[in-house]
Amino acid sequence: MTSVRTLLEKPWLWSFVGALVVWLATVAFTGGYGAGGMVTAALSLAVFTVIVGVGQMFVITLGPGNVDLSLPANIGLASAVAMKVMGGSDSMIVVGMLAALACGAAIGAVNYLLIWALRIPPIIATLSASFIIQSVDISYGRGLQIKPPPGFADFTNWQVLGIPVLAMLTVIFTIGAALALQRMIYGRSVLAIGQNIRAAWLAGVHVGRIRFLTYTLCGALGGIDGALLAGYFRGANVDIGNEYLLASIAVVVIGGTSVAGGKANVPGVWGAGLFLVLLLTMLNTFGVSAGVRLVLTGLIIVGVITAAGGEKAVR
Amino acid sequence: MRPEMTAIAPGTLPKSSPRGSAARARLLRGLLPALSLALVLMAIAWLNPRAISYFGFNLMLNLAIPIALATIAQMFVIAGNELDLSIGTFVGFVGCVTATWLRDAPLLGILVLLGSIGVYALLGALIHLRNLPSIVVTLGMSFVWQGLAILVLPKPGGKAPDWLLSIMSFKPPYIPFPILAALIIAAVVHFGLMRTSYGVILRGSGGNAAALRRAGWSLLKTKIVLFALTGLFGVLSGMALIGITTSADANIGNGYTLLSIAGVILGGGEFVGGRVSPIGAVIGALTLALAASPLLTFMHIPPDWQVAANGAILIIVLAARVLISRRER
Numbered sequence: 001m002t003s004v005r006t007l008l009e010k011p012w013l014w015s016f017v018g019a020l021v022v023w024l025a026t027v028a029f030t031g032g033y034g035a036g037g038m039v040t041a042a043l044s045l046a047v048f049t050v051i052v053g054v055g056q057m058f059v060i061t062l063g064p065g066n067v068d069l070s071l072p073a074n075i076g077l078a079s080a081v082a083m084k085v086m087g088g089s090d091s092m093i094v095v096g097m098l099a100a101l102a103c104g105a106a107i108g109a110v111n112y113l114l115i116w117a118l119r120i121p122p123i124i125a126t127l128s129a130s131f132i133i134q135s136v137d138i139s140y141g142r143g144l145q146i147k148p149p150p151g152f153a154d155f156t157n158w159q160v161l162g163i164p165v166l167a168m169l170t171v172i173f174t175i176g177a178a179l180a181l182q183r184m185i186y187g188r189s190v191l192a193i194g195q196n197i198r199a200a201w202l203a204g205v206h207v208g209r210i211r212f213l214t215y216t217l218c219g220a221l222g223g224i225d226g227a228l229l230a231g232y233f234r235g236a237n238v239d240i241g242n243e244y245l246l247a248s249i250a251v252v253v254i255g256g257t258s259v260a261g262g263k264a265n266v267p268g269v270w271g272a273g274l275f276l277v278l279l280l281t282m283l284n285t286f287g288v289s290a291g292v293r294l295v296l297t298g299l300i301i302v303g304v305i306t307a308a309g310g311e312k313a314v315r
Numbered sequence: 316m317r318p319e320m321t322a323i324a325p326g327t328l329p330k331s332s333p334r335g336s337a338a339r340a341r342l343l344r345g346l347l348p349a350l351s352l353a354l355v356l357m358a359i360a361w362l363n364p365r366a367i368s369y370f371g372f373n374l375m376l377n378l379a380i381p382i383a384l385a386t387i388a389q390m391f392v393i394a395g396n397e398l399d400l401s402i403g404t405f406v407g408f409v410g411c412v413t414a415t416w417l418r419d420a421p422l423l424g425i426l427v428l429l430g431s432i433g434v435y436a437l438l439g440a441l442i443h444l445r446n447l448p449s450i451v452v453t454l455g456m457s458f459v460w461q462g463l464a465i466l467v468l469p470k471p472g473g474k475a476p477d478w479l480l481s482i483m484s485f486k487p488p489y490i491p492f493p494i495l496a497a498l499i500i501a502a503v504v505h506f507g508l509m510r511t512s513y514g515v516i517l518r519g520s521g522g523n524a525a526a527l528r529r530a531g532w533s534l535l536k537t538k539i540v541l542f543a544l545t546g547l548f549g550v551l552s553g554m555a556l557i558g559i560t561t562s563a564d565a566n567i568g569n570g571y572t573l574l575s576i577a578g579v580i581l582g583g584g585e586f587v588g589g590r591v592s593p594i595g596a597v598i599g600a601l602t603l604a605l606a607a608s609p610l611l612t613f614m615h616i617p618p619d620w621q622v623a624a625n626g627a628i629l630i631i632v633l634a635a636r637v638l639i640s641r642r643e644r
Contacts, residue, residue, distance in 0.1 A: 065586055118633050123576065123586070124576070127626075128577075128627075134622050134623070138619045246458075260448070289465075292466065294458045295462030296462075298455045301451070306445055
């Protein structure tokens with residue numbers, strides 16, 4: 001009995017419940033048709049949100065005001081870099097992935113450099129950085145019509161028994177992220193900084209270094225995401241990351257991570273990612289117009305966050 | 316002092332330097348938004364002297380009025396330590412309503428616009444009562460406004476009401492209309508927020524909410540008022556925008572979210588502590604409006620790099636602010 005209660009108190013449970021409800025509603029509407037396919041599609045699309053969501057989660061956990069607004073530009077540039085380095089040949093896949101990773105990590109490092117050197121709020125720092133990255137991408141990716149190598153495109157679309165391999169790998173990655181968050185010094189430091197940056201500093205946490213690592217990590221994840229997206233959608237694109245600004249923040253918060261920082265939740269990112277993708281699938285299945293779909297998406301996000309409630313005031 | 320430490324807590328460290336020099340640095344800091352505007356103007360004057368004229372300003376500052384109004388709207392929520400990520404799509408929604416219903420069925424249009432201000436007030440109440448993060452709530456609302464805008468106006472089009480067109484094409488003698496409008500907006504909001512007693516309470520809700528509550532003020536009310544003011548200025552921004560562009564599009568305001576946040580910060584505002592400046596915000600908006608395209612066009616910066624130049628200008632101004640704040644300490 002107590003175990004049920006502790007389970008119900010887990011904030012991440014609700015995002016999975018939400019995803020399940022949305023899925024059941026869609027299946028009921030179609031009369032059971034395409035129920036499995038929907039899960040497969042949801043898993044393959046949720047992967048991209050989950051990867052950047054985990055990066056965004058670490059950044060948001062650093063405390064109020066910490067958020068990475070440069071992710072969309074980062075994803076766009078990394079997708080172009082990956083496709084250019086791979087140059088359509090299977091032998092360059094690993095090099096291309098590494099290039100995208102390095103590109104993303106460099107963007108994250110620059111983000112933190114701006115925050116640290118100019119002492120400006122991360123929102124503005126990452127925003128100004130994203131303007132610059134966007135221009136670099138437009139200029140670099142102009143007329144870039146390189147298809148991903150066939151092996152890479154197949155890999156990002158590869159399924160075993162209806163489960164996308166990319167989703168399995170991402171599950172392993174998120175388990176690693178959860179361990180890093182809860183069991184490693186790095187993760188505990190991130191949480192400590194989010195709870196009280198001054199106390200963390202006095203306790204000997206290397207605040208600057210941890211913050212630098214976190215922004216770099218988030219950038220690197222954005223870079224990988226860009227490469228994978230370019231593989232999955234068969235081509236790089238300046239706008240490929242646009243929807244991931246709102247999505248990355250939304251999955252973090254719907255997944256039960258505190259916007260005030262200091263409290264993070266990895267499983268919730270998966271639940272919320274699936275929830276958002278399935279929600280979109282449901283609205284598409286219902287055949288509603290684009291306007292109605294947007295209105296409902298927005299209202300459901302506001303409704304979920306209202307139902308989940310904010311944090312109780314600590315002080 | 317360790318660099319990490321200074322990175323963590325800007326502005327919270329004790330100011331130990333003699334009062335005179337601190338005051339001078341604070342004055343300098345207050346003047347920084349105006350200085351950056353002057354710098355951009357000088358650059359434009361140097362690159363193209365003919366632009367500094369009545370018609371030049373009318374052209375260059377064409378879109379400055381809606382940007383300034385949206386920035387003021389954003390400033391009100393920031394004064395209460397919140398952030399509105401939906402102001403851009405809200406401006407777009409207002410634009411669509413203005414170009415359709417406000418012209419064809421004025422009464423319905425007015426009701427819808429008043430109702431949308433009411434929605435903003437409700438959002439403020441919801442955020443306060445349920446202790447919700449405003450970033451997420453307004454993020455959700457940005458979808459709602461965008462969706463509603465598409466429903467009102469599925470295809471770009473519509474037409475601004477004639478009275479609005481004539482207001483926005485008003486040509487006062489000597490002073491270009493955008494500058495006159497910016498002065499009026501800045502003066503009105505400055506008086507309301509900085510010079511009235513309730514304005515102090517509103518800013519105080521961002522500065523020290525606990526103290527206000529203990530003094531018997533309703534934080535629910537301050538939040539509702541701040542959000543309603545944001546809605547009001549968002550409506551004004553959308554209407555002004557349509558008065559200039561004459562027709563609407565559901566995506567017309569999307570860029571305003573980030574532009575308005577940048578304008579507030581450029582104008583000397585801070586995300587926490589109720590530290591905002593209406594005059595600074597308007598100046599920040601004008602700087603952005605000028606830096607956004609006229610300056611870059613005169614500098615022959617290719618369109619590819621114009622966005623980057625915007626980011627660079629933001630970074631340069633903020634870097635200057637850091638240099639000055641360092642002296643302030």
